[in-house]
Amino acid sequence: MARAGAGALMNYLAQNLDSLRKLHPALVQATQDSAGGSLTIVASKEGSPSATQGGHWVHSGYDPRKEARAWAEARLLKWKEGELGVVLGVGLLYHVEALASIKSPGSRLAVVVPDAAALKDAASVRPMGAWFTAIEWIWGTPEAMAEQLAAKSAPLRFMTYAPAARLHAEAHGDMEARLRRVIAARQGGQLHVAVVGPIYGGSLPVARHVVTALESLGHRVTWLDQSPHRASYDLFGSYREPRHRLTMQGRFADMLSLGVITHLAEDPPDLVLALAQAPLNLSVLEHLRKKKFLTAMWFVENHRHLTYWQQLAGGYDYWFVIQQAGCFDALKRAGARQVQYLPMAADPAQHRPLTLTPSEQNEYGADVSFVGAGYANRRKLLPEWLSKDWSFKLWGNEWEGADDVKPVLQRGGARIDTETCIKVFNATAVNLNLHSCSGDGLDPEADFVNPRTFELAACGAFQLVDDRSLLPDLFASDEMIRFTSAAQVPPLIRTWLADATGRHAIAAAARRRVLAHHTYEHRMKDLLAAIGMQQPDRIGAMVRGDRNAGALARRADSPPELTTLLRRFPSDQRVELKDVAAGIRANGAGRELAREELLILMLDSYRSETRDLV
Structure with missing residues (x-):
């Protein structure tokens, strides 16, 4: 452990650990065995030891106790009687000591220790006092810590001390994800959720699946369907001047926002859940927050292509997104407070295996099919995958001018409904699943997994899908055949057309995975569990059945x-x-x-x- 002015700092490790030994012998042993040294200890201006890590201050360089007291007092404003306060971030434990000194006598406090080395640093530089043995210690692997927290009888109030928590952000995230799954499995209460859908677009069917899933889970749902306004919205598209068209469409969306507020006023929900492109503007979202309504957005879009989230990021209490890493960072820079990963899913009531009649098989079936809109990369790649060795059918709209695929385009490029898609999926030997991108090849930033991946799997249909960075976390390699270059596709088609038994086995495995982990009911349980962990006295209490x-x-x-x-x-x-x-x-x-x-x-x-x- 690097020290500045180390001679002035006594090592209190033995004294502090001895006080814990009877209560937590395994933690004490792990702490003694650890190397420590993750923090650089320096003397603060006030004289107490402080710490840095990687050039960043973990506690104040001037007065760490005063800083900790201010942090603790802010946390106390939300910490309710009967909740177990769970602190993320160890540091030198000044913030925990401050919380322990001002909490009410009946409140319990716990500290998460993902790495015993972090506790060794803290216990080595200052005496901890009686509070050190009065708090609860949650430690071990993320799985073990999630199990320990799940076993607690009290609602959990998470309190993050960010300067120290960033050292173990990955472990904290893994622990919280595992805990959410436990909470999701135990849900037994009823919420009233208002679901706000878009006027049109790809997230409209997702919104309908969300409504069905929430109702199936026993929640009361108010479905604020904006799609009946599509015709009126489209009328403004007839204006020749783009400025006039955008102005009128924007004002129309603002009017729909006010209509949403009116619905909510007449029957206030516990949660307002919006889907991507729902007509809720920032002023309406700020009004809802002022009135103490909780709002969440499931942004089922590519954040790099549709960027209207930049204006709305600070308006929603919770963002759920289908991407990670850069998406999280971008939303938080734009003002989002809570961002969680929530991938797409399937609705097994709709996306299902079908027994087709001979005429349906003849109409919808082919060796190879693709269903989707004519984005640039698809116009470039699909013609390369046509062959006299297999029959090919292309379904979907926005293929005007794509002469290379015109011979295989079905129904003149008309949009097809969900039931037709499902028949195509079931009737096809090899379904191609090519994610869209703005270039003319495979997506160079391939991360999110599109709805079609889950829908094909739920239908028990075999698919070839372009590889995505988030796909291995969702499907195993024997449940989904991936390709990483356009040149791989024709040989893969040829291989799998010749192996019907193998196709059926892989498709069946993918369907089992979807039914076990990737339905909209799973996603809504995860969403409510995530919000419930942050709102244990509101959404959490309702989800647990405490109401x-x-x-x-x-x-x-x-x-x-x-x-x-x-x-x-x-x-x-x-x-x-x-x-x-x-x-x-x-x-x-x-x-x-x-x-x-x-x-x-x-x-x-x-x-x-x-x-x-x-």
Whole structure:
């Protein structure tokens, strides 16, 4: 461990670890065995030891205790009684000490230690005091830490001390992803989610799948479908002057935004979930935040090609994206606070194996097929993959002027619906899945995985797909055949056309993977779990079922009068103040109401008067 002024700094390692030995012997042993030295210890201006790492300050170089106190007081504003506070970021533990000193007596505090070497650095430079043994230590591999947190009975309130947490960002991310999966599997409550779709485009069918998935999971969904306004929107496209056309279309979208607010005012949801290109402008999103509504965007687009997110990044509470790395960084630079990876999926109720009639097989079937729009790279590559050795059918629109593929273009290049796509997938021996890009070859920045990958797999259809950096995390090599160059495709087609048994085995494996991990129900569980981890007292409580009548009635702090009222509801029904009030009104006619009932009616009346959004 490099030190500046090391002679003035005592090594307290033995003293601090001895205090932990009885409670956490394995952690103490791992800390002693570790090398330490991830931090450079320096004396602060105030005199206390501080630390840097890679040229960045982990604690203040002037007064680390004062800085830690300010950080802890800000965290305390959101930390609710009964929640387990979980700190990410070890450093020299000044921030944890500050939290321990100001938390309420009934609150519990835990610290995540992905690497025992980090604890060794902290324990070596200063005495920790009694608080050191009073907190809970979560340590080990990401999987082990997720299991430890999942076993806790209290809701979790994560608190990130960013200067120290960045040292173990990958381990924290892995742990949180594993924990989200556990939380997703345990969901048992009901939310009211308002889903806002686009006027048109590729995310419109995704929005409909989202609605179906949320309803299948038992949530109440308000579907704010904007697609009926498509015809009106398109009318503005007749203007010859682009400036006039864009102005009118923009104002029309603004009007639809106000319509969304009106719907939300009449039936306020727990969460507003928008899909890419939903007509919600920044002023509407800021208005929703002012009114304490939670908002999330599932941006199922390539952030490099569609960049309107730059104006909206700060407007949504949560962003869910189909890319990682650069996409995360770009959104956060633009003002997004929370960004999570959420890949595409399939809807097995729609995307499914079909038994086709002979006439359907004849109409939709071919040795090789491609379904999709005529983007530049597809216009260049698909003609290279035509051959007299196999039949080829091309389905989709926007192929005007592509004379090389005109002989195989079906229905004159008309757009086809979902059911037709599914028939083509099922009827084809080798389905080509070529992701779009603006160049004339394979995508040079191939990362996200398109919906067609999951939909083909869910249909039990065999596909050849251009390789993507995120694909190995979704499908194993024996579940999906990839190609990395255009020249590989014709030999692959020839090989797999000759191996029907192999095609069927790979397609069946891909379908099993989708059904087990990649449906829209899986994605919505993950989305709600991610938000619930950040909002344990709101979305988290609802998802866990803590707002269900049975759970509320069992709470130790529920007065007997309220427990009696709650028992009028089914145990698994979510109950809010308005529901209890409605029950009192329905059952209170002709009798004198108890004091508690009158208080509930009064609070509900106040809630009704103050909820207006418009």
